[in-house]
Amino acid sequence: MYETYLNNRFTNSLVFYIFLLLLLLVSPFLFVWELVNYARSCFRSKENLSGKVVLITGGSSGLGELMAYEYAKLGAYLVIIARQKPESRLEQVADRARELGSPDVLFMFADVSKVDDCRMFVNETVNHFGRLDHLVCNAGISPLNSINNDVTGFGPVIDINFWGSVYPTHFAIPHLMKTNGKIIVNASSAGVLNPPRYGFYSASKAALISFYESLRFEVSPMITITILTLGYIQTNMITAKYSRNGRLSAKSYFTQDMKDVVPTMAAEPCVKAIVDEIRKGATSITEPRFVKALFLIKYLFPQLHQFYLNMYFPSKNRKLKRDG
Numbered sequence: 001m002y003e004t005y006l007n008n009r010f011t012n013s014l015v016f017y018i019f020l021l022l023l024l025l026v027s028p029f030l031f032v033w034e035l036v037n038y039a040r041s042c043f044r045s046k047e048n049l050s051g052k053v054v055l056i057t058g059g060s061s062g063l064g065e066l067m068a069y070e071y072a073k074l075g076a077y078l079v080i081i082a083r084q085k086p087e088s089r090l091e092q093v094a095d096r097a098r099e100l101g102s103p104d105v106l107f108m109f110a111d112v113s114k115v116d117d118c119r120m121f122v123n124e125t126v127n128h129f130g131r132l133d134h135l136v137c138n139a140g141i142s143p144l145n146s147i148n149n150d151v152t153g154f155g156p157v158i159d160i161n162f163w164g165s166v167y168p169t170h171f172a173i174p175h176l177m178k179t180n181g182k183i184i185v186n187a188s189s190a191g192v193l194n195p196p197r198y199g200f201y202s203a204s205k206a207a208l209i210s211f212y213e214s215l216r217f218e219v220s221p222m223i224t225i226t227i228l229t230l231g232y233i234q235t236n237m238i239t240a241k242y243s244r245n246g247r248l249s250a251k252s253y254f255t256q257d258m259k260d261v262v263p264t265m266a267a268e269p270c271v272k273a274i275v276d277e278i279r280k281g282a283t284s285i286t287e288p289r290f291v292k293a294l295f296l297i298k299y300l301f302p303q304l305h306q307f308y309l310n311m312y313f314p315s316k317n318r319k320l321k322r323d324g
């Protein structure tokens with residue numbers, strides 16, 4: 001029955017424009033609905049994390065480190081994971097988390113892109129603490145790329161950013177089912193907005209968003225999934241130095257910190273807001289909040305989206321260098 005309409009060029013497009021018109025008509029109500037939801041969320045009760053067990057991957061620096069401190073202040077037991085490196089700060093992070101109030105902190109060196117490592121740290125967590133309440137899949141890397149670089153060098157982006165969340169999730173689910181636990185996935189606004197030079201990173205984060213949006217239906221209501229789609233947050237990851245060191249086989253890097261190029265948010269208030277929302281049972285979190293508006297613009301006005309990406313990136317990133 002629908003085939004006649006869908007195969008006709010005119011009626012096929014008409015559906016889209018009718019939908020746009022409807023959106024325009026209902027948008028005042030959507031606006032009020034958003035405000036009401038926001039107001040309600042301010043009064044929602046927060047999960048008591050005292051005595052709960054939280055496993056955080058990528059806990060040696062940046063957002064993972066700060067999340068460990070926030071959970072520690074709320075009295076949670078912690079397990080933090082990062083790769084074995086001579087300069088790793090994982091042990092210092094564990095000490096600081098104990099000082100801040102965590103009753104017990106376990107730290108383990110493991111590579112999230114290796115399935116056996118992920119099985120090991122989830123099992124060790126449950127053997128040591130007897131339960132698991134929150135799994136925070138945070139470990140990630142963000143190299144710049146260009147299609148002119150050797151594309152075969154970018155496997156680790158998908159291995160760490162995508163599989164590095166999926167593997168621990170797979171092993172953690174049976175334990176989280178028993179505690180009505182939570183999975184927190186640190187995807188990125190890049191997975192929606194696709195900024196230039198972040199093609200592989202954006203693809204890995206888009207894959208995460210799709211995977212966990214789908215997984216939600218399998219594990220809900222026993223497990224709550226919270227997907228983070230953050231904008232630029234002031235950690236090592238958005239510094240020029242990181243783009244140079246963490247660029248895998250890419251030959252491009254920024255000579256400027258991203259905070260000098262695009263609007264960025266400080267990491268501490270961002271993490272406080274994230275943990276607060278997780279405790280209220282949020283299923284998606286975007287910080288800074290204005291990034292949500294960019295998501296709408298991308299879908300409703302794609303030309304405008306391309307315009308500001310062109311404005312921010314190529315012009316300001318004349319400071320982008322290419323080696324070789």
Ligand SMILES: NC(=O)c1ccc[n+]([C@@H]2O[C@H](COP(=O)([O-])OP(=O)(O)OC[C@H]3O[C@@H](n4cnc5c(N)ncnc54)[C@H](OP(=O)(O)O)[C@@H]3O)[C@@H](O)[C@H]2O)c1
Pocket residue numbers: 057058059060061062063064081082083084085088110111112113138139140141142160164186187188189229230231232233234235236237238
């Ligand atoms: N900063 C931002 O603007 C921003 C925006 C959106 C999303 N995010 C996401 O937030 C997450 C944290 O990033 P960040 O900004 O806090 O950067 P960061 O300071 O570089 O933190 C990355 C963490 O991941 C760990 N890690 C990397 N590869 C790993 C592996 N194979 N196995 C285990 N751990 C690994 C790192 O530890 P070792 O290197 O010591 O192993 C480090 O602890 C990432 O997933 C990132 O994509 C960041």
